[in-house]
Amino acid sequence: MRGSQSLESQSQVSKEENLRLSIEKLVHGGYGLAHHRDKVVLVRFAAPRELVDVEVIQEKKDYSEAYVKDVILSSASRREAPCPYFGVCGGCQLQHVDYNTQVESKESILLETLQRIGKIREVPLGEAIQSGQEFGYRVRVQFKVKNGKLGFYRWDEHEIVDIEHCPIAHPRINELIKPLKECVKYIRELQEIHVTYSPSEDKFLVKFVTPTEIDREFLGNLKRDCLPEDVVGVGDYSRLRTILNRRFWIGKEYLFIDVGKWKFRVSSDSFFQVNWTLWESFIRAVSDVDPFRKAIDLHCGVGFFTIPLSEKGNFIEGSDSNPWAINDAEYNAKLNNRDNVVFIKSDAYRHLKNRGGEVLDLVVLDPPRSGLERKEIDLLVNNQPERIVYISCNPATLARDLKALLKGGYRLEQVKLVDMFPQTYHIESVSYLRVQA
Numbered sequence: 335m336r337g338s339q340s341l342e343s344q345s346q347v348s349k350e351e352n353l354r355l356s357i358e359k360l361v362h363g364g365y366g367l368a369h370h371r372d373k374v375v376l377v378r379f380a381a382p383r384e385l386v387d388v389e390v391i392q393e394k395k396d397y398s399e400a401y402v403k404d405v406i407l408s409s410a411s412r413r414e415a416p417c418p419y420f421g422v423c424g425g426c427q428l429q430h431v432d433y434n435t436q437v438e439s440k441e442s443i444l445l446e447t448l449q450r451i452g453k454i455r456e457v458p459l460g461e462a463i464q465s466g467q468e469f470g471y472r473v474r475v476q477f478k479v480k481n482g483k484l485g486f487y488r489w490d491e492h493e494i495v496d497i498e499h500c501p502i503a504h505p506r507i508n509e510l511i512k513p514l515k516e517c518v519k520y521i522r523e524l525q526e527i528h529v530t531y532s533p534s535e536d537k538f539l540v541k542f543v544t545p546t547e548i549d550r551e552f553l554g555n556l557k558r559d560c561l562p563e564d565v566v567g568v569g570d571y572s573r574l575r576t577i578l579n580r581r582f583w584i585g586k587e588y589l590f591i592d593v594g595k596w597k598f599r600v601s602s603d604s605f606f607q608v609n610w611t612l613w614e615s616f617i618r619a620v621s622d623v624d625p626f627r628k629a630i631d632l633h634c635g636v637g638f639f640t641i642p643l644s645e646k647g648n649f650i651e652g653s654d655s656n657p658w659a660i661n662d663a664e665y666n667a668k669l670n671n672r673d674n675v676v677f678i679k680s681d682a683y684r685h686l687k688n689r690g691g692e693v694l695d696l697v698v699l700d701p702p703r704s705g706l707e708r709k710e711i712d713l714l715v716n717n718q719p720e721r722i723v724y725i726s727c728n729p730a731t732l733a734r735d736l737k738a739l740l741k742g743g744y745r746l747e748q749v750k751l752v753d754m755f756p757q758t759y760h761i762e763s764v765s766y767l768r769v770q771a
């Protein structure tokens with residue numbers, strides 16, 4: 335249907351800030367991209383190649399932000415969002431488009447970002463690794479709490495949408511929402527509740543985040559009286575900007591999570607990949623590498639990739655700046671009978687610096703959204719490990735870092751989308767680099 339060209343010509347201004355626009359494609363943030371009088375308009379809840387009436391909600395210098403009020407000519411990819419809170423809740427941006435279109439759009443965004451920021455003309459895009467399920471995939475959820483409501487922030491204001499169900503969360507986490515709402519009634523000034531679930535153990539860990547300490551005995555009673563037995567541990571936390579600080583913990587401090595033949599102990603303060611339906615394929619994607627003599631995994635967490643990778647080589651070192659993760663990783667090496675892997679608590683820079691001058695066949699990177707630090711890239715370029723596998727949750731910082739690595743003598747062999755976060759705009763990917771001969 336309906337080429338964007340022909341729709342463009344039908345665009346018209348209905349009134350001051352109400353416009354009729356043709357949506358060209360989806361872009362970063364899950365917005366539909368449109369143009370009005372040479373200005374970019376980013377439209378929420380739009381699908382690619384459709385004609386919509388929008389209300390402009392923000393005018394910026396370079397672009398306007400709007401949301402769809404009416405769909406005039408619908409995209410073939412548009413569907414009824416399965417979640418009753420979609421359009422109000424800020425957690426998901428893409429439920430109104432079918433899954434294939436979500437994946438295609440994310441691939442295009444990844445590609446364009448690598449071209450635009452990374453200046454990579456020919457991006458060797460491999461086949462995307464799709465999520466095993468579109469819904470019910472999250473085993474870690476952070477609920478917001480305010481004024482007795484439990485849910486997620488609205489997309490348009492700092493208010494909470496009270497929810498009874500979240501379709502992207504694992505069904506067992508959904509069963510926990512009712513008991514958690516009981517806890518909300520009793521804990522003063524509660525701000526957040528973080529839940530981690532292990533499908534293999536069918537057990538939960540729960541963190542309560544409050545500005546002031548919860549009475550320990552009170553929290554123990556609450557755990558016993560309001561929460562099911564499968565909640566094996568609860569913690570009392572405060573938040574300082576992005577950092578959570580533990581005040582105390584009651585019960586078991588970790589879960590065991592099986593991923594295929596691998597077993598991981600995961601403490602409440604360690605990172606673990608959120609989408610259980612991708613765990614096995616993600617490990618395969620990262621550990622399907624040529625044999626190596628020595629490798630290092632610089633953001634190793636609990637050893638999610640390090641331990642499976644250890645089967646492919648003589649020796650691998652994992653490091654992470656989080657001591658909880660390193661404790662788990664060391665435990666996990668023993669749990670999985672791997673004796674050619676060593677874990678070190680260290681930031682990535684220090685670990686790389688300490689390995690300066692050593693011959694490394696493989697370096698695995700999985701940094702936070704901010705990507706690598708410039709000094710880390712300089713060390714990599716100086717050290718010239720034969721291969722680099724770069725796992726990223728932010729295409730913009732990935733593109734910036736790849737640009738520097740390519741300039742430093744690497745060739746990008748392949749990059750693929752790993753659709754870790756269906757229904758949301760977030761883009762995870764894995765890139766494979768090799769030093770140029």
Ligand SMILES: C[S@@+](CC[C@H](N)C(=O)[O-])C[C@H]1O[C@@H](n2cnc3c(N)ncnc32)[C@H](O)[C@@H]1O
Pocket residue numbers: 605606607632633634635636637638639653654655656659680681682683700701702
């Ligand atoms: C996205 S997680 C990935 C963990 C692991 N690769 C996995 O898949 O489970 C990023 C990890 O990097 C660690 N981290 C963050 N900044 C770091 C730094 N500067 N140096 C080393 N580790 C860092 C975090 O503690 C976290 O465990």
